[in-house]
Amino acid sequence: MAVSVDALPARIRHRFPIFDRLVYINSCSQGALSDAVRDAYARYLDDWDEHGAPWEYWVEQLDAARRSVAGL
Structure with a gap:
């Protein structure tokens, strides 16, 4: 599909x-x-305030973003 x-x-x-x-x-x-x-940044900061630095979660988010961009 062309856009x-x-x-x-x-x-x-x-x-x-x-x-x-x-x-x-x-x-x-x-x-x-x-x-x-x-x-998204506000959610990130809110989450950090509430839970600290959830390293594993953000590594998963980074991997998901990479997969999304790779599919473009």
């Missing part, structure tokens, strides 16, 4: 709050954060 990338910015721009007030041109390793990334 047009032309419409992608219009479809996802609202997911990046910084774009509401800035033109963000820092596209290196510290790019603009989407709402999904901010939410």
Whole structure:
């Protein structure tokens, strides 16, 4: 299935709050954060506060992310 990338910015721009007030041109390793990334980070910090550093869980999450990206 082919997907047009032309419409992608219009479809996802609202997911990046910084774009509401800035033109963000820092596209290196510290790019603009989407709402999904901010939410995931908040869950990560909440979990750390509650349970400490759950090493095994985060290794599993990293492996799952790698598998997901490998499937692209």
